[in-house]
Amino acid sequence: MSNIQSPLPGTFYHKPSPEEPVFKSPGDAVAIGDTIGLVEVMKTFIAVTSEIEGTFVKYMIDDAAPVTAGAVLAELA
Amino acid sequence: MTLEIIKPGLATSVQDLGRPGYFHLGIPEGGAMDRLALRAANLLVGNDEGAAGLEAVFMGPEIKFGPEIGAGMSVAVTGADIPMMLDGDPRETWTAFTVKPGQVLSFGFLKAGARMYIAVSGGIATEPALGSRSTYPIGALGGFEGRAVAAGDVIPVGTGAVVAEGRSVPLALRRRPGTPAVLRVLTGLYWHRLTEKSQKAFFDDAWVVAPEADRMGYRFRGGTPMEFVDRPQPFGAGSDPSNIVDGCYSYGSIQVPGGLEPIVLHRDAVSGGGYFTLGAVISADMDLIGQLQPNTPVTFKRVEMDEALAARAARKAMLADIRQALA
Numbered sequence: 178m179s180n181i182q183s184p185l186p187g188t189f190y191h192k193p194s195p196e197e198p199v200f201k202s203p204g205d206a207v208a209i210g211d212t213i214g215l216v217e218v219m220k221t222f223i224a225v226t227s228e229i230e231g232t233f234v235k236y237m238i239d240d241a242a243p244v245t246a247g248a249v250l251a252e253l254a
Numbered sequence: 255m256t257l258e259i260i261k262p263g264l265a266t267s268v269q270d271l272g273r274p275g276y277f278h279l280g281i282p283e284g285g286a287m288d289r290l291a292l293r294a295a296n297l298l299v300g301n302d303e304g305a306a307g308l309e310a311v312f313m314g315p316e317i318k319f320g321p322e323i324g325a326g327m328s329v330a331v332t333g334a335d336i337p338m339m340l341d342g343d344p345r346e347t348w349t350a351f352t353v354k355p356g357q358v359l360s361f362g363f364l365k366a367g368a369r370m371y372i373a374v375s376g377g378i379a380t381e382p383a384l385g386s387r388s389t390y391p392i393g394a395l396g397g398f399e400g401r402a403v404a405a406g407d408v409i410p411v412g413t414g415a416v417v418a419e420g421r422s423v424p425l426a427l428r429r430r431p432g433t434p435a436v437l438r439v440l441t442g443l444y445w446h447r448l449t450e451k452s453q454k455a456f457f458d459d460a461w462v463v464a465p466e467a468d469r470m471g472y473r474f475r476g477g478t479p480m481e482f483v484d485r486p487q488p489f490g491a492g493s494d495p496s497n498i499v500d501g502c503y504s505y506g507s508i509q510v511p512g513g514l515e516p517i518v519l520h521r522d523a524v525s526g527g528g529y530f531t532l533g534a535v536i537s538a539d540m541d542l543i544g545q546l547q548p549n550t551p552v553t554f555k556r557v558e559m560d561e562a563l564a565a566r567a568a569r570k571a572m573l574a575d576i577r578q579a580l581a
Contacts, residue, residue: 182363185264185312186547188465218312218548219265219468243465243549246312247363 179229180237180249187218189225189250191240199240201233201251213251216244225250255327255376255411256320259403260358263315265468268378268397268409269371270306272521273386280525281395283505284388287469287521287544288369290429290573291333295373297580298330298350300417305377306387308403310370312547314338314361315403317372319353320411326354328375328417332428334367334545349422367430367545376414390522392470427576431542434460434551437518437535440562442507444498444530452480456516456532457556464515465548469522472543473515474552480513492528502526506535516554518543538565 183189191199191214201213212224214236231253238250259266269292272285286292286309293303308315314336319327330350331338338345339360345351347370353359361370380387380398389397398407445453459477466473482495490499496513503509503519509529510516518535520543535543536557546552557565 185364186549187312188548218465220466221264223264245547245549246365 178234179231179253181213181225181227181229181251181253183216183225183244183246183248183250185216185218185223186245187216187223187243189238189240189242189244190215190217190222191236203233203235205233207231207233207253227253229253255323255413256408257374257411258318258320259315259405259407259409260318261316262403262405263310263313265402266308266310266315267389267391267402268306268380269309269388270386271304272388273384273396276384277525281384281393282390282522282525284386284390284396284521286371288333288371288541290541290569290576291369292371292373293573294348294423294427294576295330295332295371296377297576298332298348298417298421298423299328299373299375300415301373301375301377305373305412306380307371307373307378310372311368312364314370316361317359319355319357319359320408321355323353323355326352326416327411327414329353329359330373331370332373332423333369333371335365336370337362337365346422348428350417350419352416352419364547368547369544374411374414375416376412379410379412392522421580423576424579427572427579429542429572431545431550434553435542435546436553436555437539437543438557438562438565439508439533439535439554440557440559441533442531445532447482447495447530448532449481449483452478452482452513456480457554459553461516461552461554463546463548463550463552467546467548469520471517471519471523472546473517475515477516480510482513496530497528498530500526500528503531504534506537506540507531508533508535520544536562536565538562538569
């Protein structure tokens with residue numbers, strides 16, 4: 178099990194836009210550099226990319242919920 | 255001498271104490287959001303207090319020190335609480351340390367506060383614009399090419415002397431927002447536009463920092479929508495009751511478009527417009543705003559002029575204490 182943490186505080190999103198599907202679903206393969214979500218702060222959306230390889234287990238923070246820097250956003254197996 | 259940006263962080267920019275004197279032309283004073291932190295960082299590395307450093311927000315950049323720095327240079331990082339590494343070895347914030355050519359400074363996850371000030375001995379030596387090196391990105395003015403730094407930028411640094419390692423600002427002189435953060439406010443010209451109920455609610459309500467908050471303005475939400483005293487809108491004012499005939503804004507002034515989310519104008523503020531301003535955050539608390547993360551609880555506290563001036567004097571005394579501690 179490995180975790181992906183938020184690089185900075187803001188609002189976390191699972192999807193690139195409300196109409197689009199989530200970046201990752203349980204069971205999806207995650208490669209290094211894959212985007213797993215967005216953090217919005219100061220009117221900017223920052224892509225959260227994985228620095229590890231694995232299989233997506235689940236999001237640990239709800240869509241559109243506030244996050245702090247270092248918060249665990251997603252779990253990989 | 256130079257330093258190279260490996261990873262830029264988020265909107266990391268060159269800032270000094272700003273360019274006063276052009277606000278009437280719409281060019282804001284700008285400069286460090288937390289001026290005291292920048293001054294302290296400069297004092298730690300033996301610079302003039304107003305030398306330019308890097309302001310990083312919410313996440314740290316990764317910086318490689320240039321090959322031509324010889325015996326090295328002194329570096330200090332103040333402001334937010336964040337783990338920091340030099341070539342992977344931990345370094346303390348608010349404390350001077352020496353870097354050697356080719357070493358890399360990197361950061362962990364932000365723990366508290368919002369903005370880091372990175373000072374290097376000799377100061378950042380980009381070309382000043384209108385008397386300041388502060389970056390005003392909207393006007394593409396000052397700093398490094400008028401913008402936030404980017405990966406690969408090689409930033410010029412002036413010549414300075416290496417200072418003793420371990421010089422540190424005493425804990426009691428590192429000012430931090432409390433929980434909730436309390437921002438002191440003087441009511442202003444348009445205070446009478448709010449109903450008594452809304453005047454009371456503004457100071458009673460629990461607000462939080464909205465994620466949109468930036469160098470231009472800090473936005474707050476979570477309080478009660480405001481009600482305005484009925485009046486026919488004057489000629490030239492917009493139709494919303496939060497509109498006025500265009501007027502001047504001051505630093506720290508609090509506008510509330512639509513009566514919904516108060517915005518405290520900060521260093522890169524616009525100089526005027528058509529929203530009523532209910533008052534202003536006192537000058538002594540402006541630095542604190544620069545250390546607020548999104549979603550931080552905030553309350554506004556009403557003060558009168560004598561208290562605002564006493565707070566300003568206390569702030570000056572704190573700076574004098576820092577100068578003395580590092581003399």
